[in-house]
Amino acid sequence: xxxxxxxxxxxxxxxxxxxxxxxxxxxxxxxxxxxxxxxxxxxxxxxxxxxxxxxxxxxxxxxxxxxxxxxxxxxxxxxxxxxxxxxxxxxxxxxxxxxxxxxxxxxxxxxxxxxxxxxxxxxxxxxxxxxxxxxxxxxxxxxxxxxxxxxxxxxxxxxxxxxxxxxxxxxxxxxxxxxxxxxxxxxxxxxxxxxxxxxxxxxxxxxxxxxxxxxxxxxxxxxxxxxxxxxxxxxxxxxxxxxxxxxxxxxxxxxxxxxxxxxxxxxxxxxxxxxxxxxxxxxxxxxxxxxxxxxxxxxxxxxxxxxxxxxxxxxxxxxxxxxxxxxxxxxxxxxxxxxxxxxxxxxxxxxxxxxxxxxxxxxxxxxxxxxxxxxxxxxxxxxxxxxxxxxxxxxxxxxxxxxxxxxxxx
Amino acid sequence: xxxxxxxxxxxxxxxxxxxxxxxxxxxxxxxxxxxxxxxxxxxxxxxxxxxxxxxxxxxxxxxxxxxxxxxxxxxxxxxxxxxxxxxxxxxxxxxxxxxxxxxxxxxxxxxxxxxxxxxxxxxxxxxxxxxxxxxxxxxxxxxxxxxxxxxxxxxxxxxxxxxxxxxxxxxxxxxxxxxxxxxxxxxxxxxxxxxxxxxxxxxxxxxxxxxxxxxxxxxxxxxxxxxxxxxxxxxxxxxxxxxxxxxxxxxxx
Amino acid sequence: xxxxxxxxxxxxxxxxxxxxxxxxxxxxxxxxxxxxxxxxxxxxxxxxxxxxxxxxxxxxxxxxxxxxxxxxxxxxxxxxxxxxxxxxxxxxxxxxxxxxxxxxxxxxxxxxxxxxxxxxxxxxxxxxxxxxxxxxxxxxxxxxxxxxxxxxxxxxxxxxxxxxxxxxxxxxxxxxxxxxxxxxxxxxxxxxxxxxxxxxxxxxxxxxxxxxxxxxxxxxxxxxxxxxxxxxxxxxxxxxxxxxxxxxxxxxxxxxxxx
Numbered sequence: 001x002x003x004x005x006x007x008x009x010x011x012x013x014x015x016x017x018x019x020x021x022x023x024x025x026x027x028x029x030x031x032x033x034x035x036x037x038x039x040x041x042x043x044x045x046x047x048x049x050x051x052x053x054x055x056x057x058x059x060x061x062x063x064x065x066x067x068x069x070x071x072x073x074x075x076x077x078x079x080x081x082x083x084x085x086x087x088x089x090x091x092x093x094x095x096x097x098x099x100x101x102x103x104x105x106x107x108x109x110x111x112x113x114x115x116x117x118x119x120x121x122x123x124x125x126x127x128x129x130x131x132x133x134x135x136x137x138x139x140x141x142x143x144x145x146x147x148x149x150x151x152x153x154x155x156x157x158x159x160x161x162x163x164x165x166x167x168x169x170x171x172x173x174x175x176x177x178x179x180x181x182x183x184x185x186x187x188x189x190x191x192x193x194x195x196x197x198x199x200x201x202x203x204x205x206x207x208x209x210x211x212x213x214x215x216x217x218x219x220x221x222x223x224x225x226x227x228x229x230x231x232x233x234x235x236x237x238x239x240x241x242x243x244x245x246x247x248x249x250x251x252x253x254x255x256x257x258x259x260x261x262x263x264x265x266x267x268x269x270x271x272x273x274x275x276x277x278x279x280x281x282x283x284x285x286x287x288x289x290x291x292x293x294x295x296x297x298x299x300x301x302x303x304x305x306x307x308x309x310x311x312x313x314x315x316x317x318x319x320x321x322x323x324x325x326x327x328x329x330x331x332x333x334x335x336x337x338x339x340x341x342x343x344x345x346x347x348x349x350x351x352x353x354x355x356x357x358x359x360x361x362x363x364x365x366x367x368x369x370x371x372x373x374x375x376x377x378x379x380x381x382x383x384x385x386x387x388x389x390x391x392x393x394x395x396x397x398x399x400x401x402x403x404x405x406x407x408x409x410x
Numbered sequence: 411x412x413x414x415x416x417x418x419x420x421x422x423x424x425x426x427x428x429x430x431x432x433x434x435x436x437x438x439x440x441x442x443x444x445x446x447x448x449x450x451x452x453x454x455x456x457x458x459x460x461x462x463x464x465x466x467x468x469x470x471x472x473x474x475x476x477x478x479x480x481x482x483x484x485x486x487x488x489x490x491x492x493x494x495x496x497x498x499x500x501x502x503x504x505x506x507x508x509x510x511x512x513x514x515x516x517x518x519x520x521x522x523x524x525x526x527x528x529x530x531x532x533x534x535x536x537x538x539x540x541x542x543x544x545x546x547x548x549x550x551x552x553x554x555x556x557x558x559x560x561x562x563x564x565x566x567x568x569x570x571x572x573x574x575x576x577x578x579x580x581x582x583x584x585x586x587x588x589x590x591x592x593x594x595x596x597x598x599x600x601x602x603x604x605x606x607x608x609x610x611x612x613x614x615x616x617x618x619x620x621x622x623x624x625x626x627x628x629x630x631x632x633x634x635x636x637x638x639x640x641x642x643x644x645x646x647x648x649x650x651x652x653x654x655x656x657x658x659x660x661x662x663x
Numbered sequence: 664x665x666x667x668x669x670x671x672x673x674x675x676x677x678x679x680x681x682x683x684x685x686x687x688x689x690x691x692x693x694x695x696x697x698x699x700x701x702x703x704x705x706x707x708x709x710x711x712x713x714x715x716x717x718x719x720x721x722x723x724x725x726x727x728x729x730x731x732x733x734x735x736x737x738x739x740x741x742x743x744x745x746x747x748x749x750x751x752x753x754x755x756x757x758x759x760x761x762x763x764x765x766x767x768x769x770x771x772x773x774x775x776x777x778x779x780x781x782x783x784x785x786x787x788x789x790x791x792x793x794x795x796x797x798x799x800x801x802x803x804x805x806x807x808x809x810x811x812x813x814x815x816x817x818x819x820x821x822x823x824x825x826x827x828x829x830x831x832x833x834x835x836x837x838x839x840x841x842x843x844x845x846x847x848x849x850x851x852x853x854x855x856x857x858x859x860x861x862x863x864x865x866x867x868x869x870x871x872x873x874x875x876x877x878x879x880x881x882x883x884x885x886x887x888x889x890x891x892x893x894x895x896x897x898x899x900x901x902x903x904x905x906x907x908x909x910x911x912x913x914x915x916x917x918x919x920x921x922x
Binding site (some may be wrong): 422441456459460461462464481482483484486488490492494495496498499503507508510511512513621 | 666677732739919920
Binding site (some may be wrong): 374377380 | 837848
């Protein structure tokens with residue numbers, strides 16, 4: 001992962017020795033970006049001075065650096081794609097790009113790429129555009145420190161902030177992506193790192209990937225997205241130290257895992273979501289050291305999930321800890337902290353002596369009939385649950401944490 | 411007249427207790443209401459006080475309608491049959507409580523002295539004997555110096571000395587013009603106190619008149635025998651029926 | 664009425680049960696608040712205690728107290744006092760003394776909480792619910808004693824009333840909801856909740872507690888309703904009706920009753 005970056009760095013360094021700089025400004029000789037690009041030689045630097053430049057359909061076919069000074073704005077003015085990159089080693093930074101129109105036929109982006117390597121999109125602002133940054137069949141590129149804010153209102157007429165299709169070894173770091181359809185969308189992406197991004201207020205998903213394996217998602221925050229985060233059909237993924245917060249709604253999930261296998265979900269925080277983690281066909285996952293706090297349902301695990309290990313997590317003040325739709329349980333729950341646990345710890349080993357069954361009878365009742373939520377915490381329900389605990393008939397008997405922690409980990 | 415009772419009827423569920431009582435009460439008289447248990451004595455007294463609401467009839471106390479108003483009761487002192495008080499209150503506090511409800515000046519001291527309960531004034535009522543509690547009962551009724559006194563078995567629990575004191579007090583009050591209605595089962599006391607005997611039997615006034623007349627009618631020497639005679643139906647009827655027409659009654663025999 | 668009210672109030676406040684009741688709340692709220700590692704859990708547990716105990720104590724203490732004073736009532740009612748004044752005095756004496764017990768027992772630990780405005784707000788709602796329930800069930804207690812001369816029967820009624828509101832109602836409610844599951848139930852569910860003062864209190868508190876499943880769910884309609892001004896007024900009306908209707912009934916019965 002590091003090697004391609006270092007390589008590109010040296011290349012740029014090298015080429016910058018021979019590079020010449022082109023000034024683009026309203027009062028310069030070069031007044032438009034397409035002029036600048038066509039008149040530039042490979043590895044040149046185009047410095048865009050302050051000003052608003054109506055720009056549409058610029059194709060970059062040679063290695064270049066486009067560096068914008070403060071107030072440099074490329075405005076599509078309701079037109080099509082602004083910049084399409086066809087060459088390796090192109091750098092675009094410091095620019096503001098905006099007003100790329102919505103199309104029902106084409107996926108117009110502020111910046112898009114086609115089969116490139118070693119490109120960098122950094123420190124740009126992309127506003128009110130259909131798609132923000134769209135990489136196709138590219139690898140070893142970097143998208144970092146950008147602020148991409150759309151005006152999406154409806155799912156049908158909005159694009160994604162950052163979209164990657166068939167890419168490899170990418171780095172997506174430190175971006176702010178908001179108010180698009182999906183904040184970050186991947187399809188067939190591998191071996192990439194997605195780190196320290198803030199994805200908020202998107203109409204659909206803060207993060208959405210399909211058929212993407214071996215990517216690592218670290219320390220991102222996904223907040224208040226219409227449907228939360230949904231990841232599907234991926235293997236060997238790693239999600240560590242992310243925050244999933246404030247995702248509300250009957251079809252909104254902190255993290256939806258659909259057909260995700262052999263991955264690790266660790267040290268994340270799920271707070272104030274209707275559902276923390278929803279698993280459908282998730283298998284052989286390690287879900288460890290996470291904190292589920294103040295969610296409606298901390299985890300919903302469907303019967304299609306097998307061989308997952310849920311251990312050493314904190315389940316704190318969730319309305320329902322675990323829901324499953326199956327009388328049998330094929331996953332392992334151990335050493336978690338459950339805030340509703342009422343057992344004792346006589347041998348002081350830090351783990352309760354009585355096993356804890358986190359699926360309550362009330363969970364089933366609510367699943368059957370939503371309005372019964374109004375009976376939450378009523379005495380009658382308490383009695384029912386007491387009876388159920390004494391003689392489990394509806395709740396799965398073997399969904400049990402045999403060593404519930406007495407104190408939370410976080 | 412001070413109290414006018416007209417055709418009072420009262421049933422408790424299916425049980426008819428008062429089947430039509432007509433009576434008048436005047437100043438300066440002591441009336442004893444006698445009768446076997448269940449004859450309606452207490453019910454009758456409570457009706458005058460508004461504690462029991464008759465099904466039919468009319469009760470006038472002074473100018474007030476005894477079935478609607480409540481102010482007229484500021485003229486009545488009442489000794490209930492059962493003297494039960496809230497346990498944690500002290501005697502003083504009960505006196506103050508009733509005084510403040512009554513909104514009238516009260517003169518408990520003289521009656522406290524009369525029945526000699528000064529030493530109990532600061533005691534909680536639960537610590538007092540039945541007799542002492544009855545004395546408190548009496549003080550509460552008497553201390554407002556009301557014109558009308560209604561006393562239901564006032565001698566319950568009293569030793570003979572205090573019974574005499576009470577009797578003398580009542581006679582004194584009668585001479586001051588008070589109207590006093592008493593029920594008691596101590597017949598010789600009734601004889602000594604009353605000018606007027608009202609005998610209730612099964613919800614009717616079986617006899618209303620002076621003690622002397624009753625003795626004459628029943629050909630007996632004392633009230634006890636007279637009552638027995640009534641109960642056995644052995645009254646000579648004269649020209650006047652035993653239930654005396656009230657308009658023929660004159661005050662002060 | 665003032666004299667009767669004052670006497671009842673002090674009579675009750677001085678009694679042993681008053682002290683026990685206050686201590687009970689003091690101990691339970693203090694221990695739950697200090698020794699619980701989750702603030703939400705503590706408040707939710709306190710809510711359960713208040714909702715469970717307050718109506719029970721109001722009913723039982725009320726019934727016992729009024730029956731105890733039955734004979735003394737005769738003495739007082741023979742005074743020049745309007746019957747309604749007497750009963751109001753009794754009612755307010757009882758309910759206020761219970762409210763004081765609740766406020767002291769519950770409120771004292773609240774004064775010593777360091778960790779935050781949020782939890783104080785939540786606890787205030789629990790307290791408010793407790794006060795409302797006290798007012799309602801004291802009235803019911805007085806009504807029961809007035810309608811039943813038989814003390815055993817009256818006591819039994821008190822327990823049945825409590826059981827009904829605390830447990831049976833929800834059971835019936837649940838059965839109805841499940842039975843008619845195929846129909847749109849939201850309005851019905853909300854009406855059912857508002858009709859039972861205990862359920863109403865519970866839902867108001869839970870919503871304030873931000874218990875996540877109740878928010879942002881399809882039943883965002885629940886939150887919308889109960890959180891809105893319309894919902895607030897409906898709830899307030901329900902509470903007021905629950906207080907005034909028994910009061911009206913008991914005054915009416917008291918006026919015609921034979922003592």
